[in-house]
Amino acid sequence: MTQRNEHTRMTSAEGSISSALVVGSGLIGTSVALALVRRGVVVHLTDRDPVAVRRAADLGAGTPDPPPSQVDLAVVAVSPSATATVVAGLLAGNVAATVVDTAGVKAGILREVAAVVGAAPHFVGTHPMAGRERSGPGAARADLFEGRPWVLTPGAADARSLSRAHLLVSLCGGLAVEMDATAHDAAVALVSHVPQVAASIVAARLAEGEDTALGLTGQGLRDVTRVAASDPDLWVDVLVANAEPVARILAELRQDVDAVVHALQDIVEDPDDPEWARTSLREVLLRGNAGRARLPGKHGGRSTAYAVVPVVVSDRPGELARLVNDVGAAGVNIEDLRIEHSPGQAVGLVELAVTPEAETQVTAALTALGWVVHAEKA
């Protein structure tokens, strides 16, 4: 996953990108364009919406003028449902030496493109694993892909086009990961599409909830439902394009929901003998523990058990700065930071994540400076 330097060397020798056409001036297209412009590439922008193109051009993402001749690379960043058609058109028109798309689902697009133009040696399917809840050119940023995995599904691509796709990833600061298209689609169904559907379905329960009930909301519910704020039209496209693996994993998920519902109904009907039901509930929760523990942590490694140092901070300007300053002065790096919300009260709790070795040091230093620190030590 981190062979970026190697690829950069290889591709610099074999191909180059001095001109590009970016089709689609949304979040992804405009972010790619911004990154390429920053690296000296001449970028041409196009979108079916002239306002979006103008906005992207105003942000410095390139020119709305059409390219005068064949470009080195065309990047297709339109909705998943329109992607194959646009890619096939660009290939048929010989508009670019290499065409890549950026849609979040890959196998169907490879198949559709092949159905129109046959084997496509100049096409590489790609998927930058970056995004935001916000969309449109205004949300774009040149560093959107910085340090993020960017999947390449080579398909029938020739070496030159594949190398150019690697160069694109490298110019955008992404981390190239080559995968088979079908394996990619199953992977994103698991780590992205099914969690999105689950978050939406949990959040859907709240649409009709009582105000009093919602007043008891804590951080857990906020976290579980955060991605439920995403764009429904985009997500319908994604789910339709990846229907098979998402349906398969959701059907497995439904079996667990069934198991929990049955266990709970069993308890309601026979509250005096809950042992079978308890075992069944516990088994699901334990599998949840096991799955959660497998998530990779910061910097691509296995989840590191950072020590969490909770510090009481009053909700006044300057307090957070003073805290972060004091931690820095103690020579400790903050690995992560969470501000716990305190509904109705002007006191917050800041949880500093630090390496386990630094915990004692930072706790002592902050306590000496008068901070109220709650060490985890018992």
Added chain:
Amino acid sequence: MTQRNEHTRMTSAEGSISSALVVGSGLIGTSVALALVRRGVVVHLTDRDPVAVRRAADLGAGTPDPPPSQVDLAVVAVSPSATATVVAGLLAGNVAATVVDTAGVKAGILREVAAVVGAAPHFVGTHPMAGRERSGPGAARADLFEGRPWVLTPGAADARSLSRAHLLVSLCGGLAVEMDATAHDAAVALVSHVPQVAASIVAARLAEGEDTALGLTGQGLRDVTRVAASDPDLWVDVLVANAEPVARILAELRQDVDAVVHALQDIVEDPDDPEWARTSLREVLLRGNAGRARLPGKHGGRSTAYAVVPVVVSDRPGELARLVNDVGAAGVNIEDLRIEHSPGQAVGLVELAVTPEAETQVTAALTALGWVVHAEKA
């Protein structure tokens, strides 16, 4: 929800808490004990595990000696399944003038207590809405309840005991909310128990996932599954105690899962005519948007649309401090802060949440100081 001052006045006149017995030296019991000790209450600690009691006492949460005479208040903070028995025992033994419990589910406990001792004028069921993924006395903190809702379910309590329960909440810095026990249980099923089960079930999918797939994990999956790291034994107890409303809401949730699975299977079987399926998927996602939008924001108010200012920060000690400092120097208060993880790369993105009015100001100030800021403006 915020009538704390009024209640404090009332209860100060009617009753007082100068001595307390805290049964259970876990996270909640020890945190209550720490808060009471800080306010001058003489606290006696007991737990079936002598090690836990000693640890809590060492942390300054009170004395392991039994009370010499009746205490003003007994706080029961044991597992939900043991709560009713302990409460009934304390009431029968006249150990305290008022007994409260702290279990996360209320109706069943009221019912069980009444079954043993009849109407219980000296008992108030309560539920402090605070917790952590960690447990045990070592994770306790005196400010755990600071600014958090703390539900009181009066049941058959007399005015004096109810007023003492209000005083307890006030001494711990919580925000008292009186609710009917059944309404409370339905509310926590919605905002806490069902989201917990859903997070565990999504995380359970990852237990068998490929390493390559998990390598594509983003912040969305991390957020959705965070609470899946919680203690299974505690949660089995909670789910068993609140089986009826959790089963009801989960059964509704299952209908949405069914609808999505059916829509996706329909697309797999007939990919050329996805219109009905698209409508069905979109409807679920839209309800998810609507539910998510109803969550209250920081300080108990409706979700405020903070402006998010993304700033590129290198992963070196002192950089975060420098940033937070510069924001403070610009006279802007940071409402929330998120460090986006950048797998495999030494550059991070810090998202500062500020009031919409402060956005332009902080962006200009940081840019002038050389920070790379990505304003949301289009």
